[in-house]
Amino acid sequence: MPKRRHATLATSIAVTCAAFACLGVTGCASPPVNTELPPGVSIDVYQGRFDYADHSLEIAVANHGRAPLEVVSAEFSSPTFTPAAGYARVPTTVRPGTSTDLKVLLPPAVCAAEPGDPVVAIDFTIEGVAYRVTMTPDDRLGQLPKIAAEDCRGEFVAEVATIEAASGFTETTIDGRPAAELEFTATPTGQGGILTIDTVRGSPLVSLRDPVTGIVGETVPLELDIGSAKGPVPFTLTLIPARCDPHVVQEDKRGTFFTFTVTTRQDTGVIYLGVSDAVRSALYDFVALSCGWDRH
Numbered sequence: 001m002p003k004r005r006h007a008t009l010a011t012s013i014a015v016t017c018a019a020f021a022c023l024g025v026t027g028c029a030s031p032p033v034n035t036e037l038p039p040g041v042s043i044d045v046y047q048g049r050f051d052y053a054d055h056s057l058e059i060a061v062a063n064h065g066r067a068p069l070e071v072v073s074a075e076f077s078s079p080t081f082t083p084a085a086g087y088a089r090v091p092t093t094v095r096p097g098t099s100t101d102l103k104v105l106l107p108p109a110v111c112a113a114e115p116g117d118p119v120v121a122i123d124f125t126i127e128g129v130a131y132r133v134t135m136t137p138d139d140r141l142g143q144l145p146k147i148a149a150e151d152c153r154g155e156f157v158a159e160v161a162t163i164e165a166a167s168g169f170t171e172t173t174i175d176g177r178p179a180a181e182l183e184f185t186a187t188p189t190g191q192g193g194i195l196t197i198d199t200v201r202g203s204p205l206v207s208l209r210d211p212v213t214g215i216v217g218e219t220v221p222l223e224l225d226i227g228s229a230k231g232p233v234p235f236t237l238t239l240i241p242a243r244c245d246p247h248v249v250q251e252d253k254r255g256t257f258f259t260f261t262v263t264t265r266q267d268t269g270v271i272y273l274g275v276s277d278a279v280r281s282a283l284y285d286f287v288a289l290s291c292g293w294d295r296h
Contacts, residue, residue: 034131040065043120045076046140047147048101050253052272055106057147059087059120060140062099069094072123074102076137079116080109080148109151118144154271156264160195161188161226161233163260165275169239171286174209177216178290180239180283182275186224187232195227198261198268200237205248205255205287209238216240222260239283244291249284256280 037043042062051058059076063069071092077084085104094100117136124131157163169182186197201219202208208220224233237258242248248255257274275283288295 034129035133036131037133037135038065038126038131041069041126043122043135044138044140045118045120045144047143051103052254053257053274055108056103057085057106058101058103059122059137060099060101061094061122061124063094063096065126066096067127068096070125071100071102072125074104074120074122076104076106076118076120078118078144079113080144081106081118082110082113083107084121106147108155109148111148111152111155149267149269150271153262153264153266153269156193156266157195157262157271159189159191160193160264161186161229163187163197163226163273165273165279167276168279169282169286174238175214177240178286179209180206180286181236182239182279183234183236184273185232185234186226186229188226188229193227194263194265195225196263197222197224197226197235198263200261201259202239202242203255203257203259205242205252205283206239207242209240211236211238241287241290244287244293246288246291246293246295249287249295252284256283 040063042064044060045057046060047057057076059074061069061071061074071087071090071094073086073090075084075086085106087102087104089102092100092102118139119134120137121134122131123133163184163186166183166185169180172179172181199219199221200208202217207216207218209216210220220237222235224235226233256279257272259270259272261268261270274280284295
């Protein structure tokens with residue numbers, strides 16, 4: 001009789017545990033969490049043209065299944081970009097047959113980092129089934145090495161000098177065309193080193209006039225040796241509206257960034273320098289006035 005009572009008690013405890021396991025009751029075994037992507041779900045990363053200014057990256061989650069995918073957390077990391085960059089707007093639903101981009105803000109590249117694969121760590125659920133996946137995503141456009149190289153190039157430039165645009169510009173007329181003269185200044189840090197500003201390229205908003213040849217085009221040579229300079233080096237860009245389509249202003253994202261080719265102790269490559277919000281707005285007004293239309 002006692003044995004039967006003990007057996008009944010044990011059975012009761014087991015049934016109770018099983019009944020409450022899905023509620024997370026302490027002492028009951030939790031269902032296993034899946035660590036592999038299910039069929040129909042894929043993840044890659046890329047940087048869109050709207051992501052450059054704030055140094056962000058998109059974690060693209062594609063759901064080709066038949067049920068919604070609920071993202072609980074997501075973060076990107078790599079030996080080159082640490083600490084991990086987390087996605088803040090969770091939970092986020094990825095509907096069936098769609099892809100959703102999860103924007104994360106990248107930290108500056110660690111220039112002395114050892115090479116290594118990027119990692120996406122993501123938690124999500126599909127129809128109540130939990131997934132916790134850590135994986136190496138595809139770099140859709142092969143951009144991660146380029147982003148790291150630009151970050152480090154900027155760091156090597158900053159060792160030698162700061163390069164900044166003025167807080168305003170001068171409107172003028174050159175060869176019968178409206179023009180804006182925008183001054184930049186390269187100020188040495190005093191540490192010396194290798195830094196030349198080789199060329200500058202305009203943007204979809206403005207072309208550049210070569211002060212030597214008078215030719216208006218995309219690129220102007222500068223050939224400024226900043227590493228050997230003993231004091232600030234000012235230089236002026238002469239800007240001409242590149243096109244008079246109002247959409248160039250209305251849809252602008254990169255029109256007030258200038259592309260400088262520089263040589264540092266690392267390599268020769270490009271850096272991008274923008275202007276202040278006030279100068280950006282004034283340049284929009286300048287283009288609109290020069291083209292004969294009102295942007296407001």
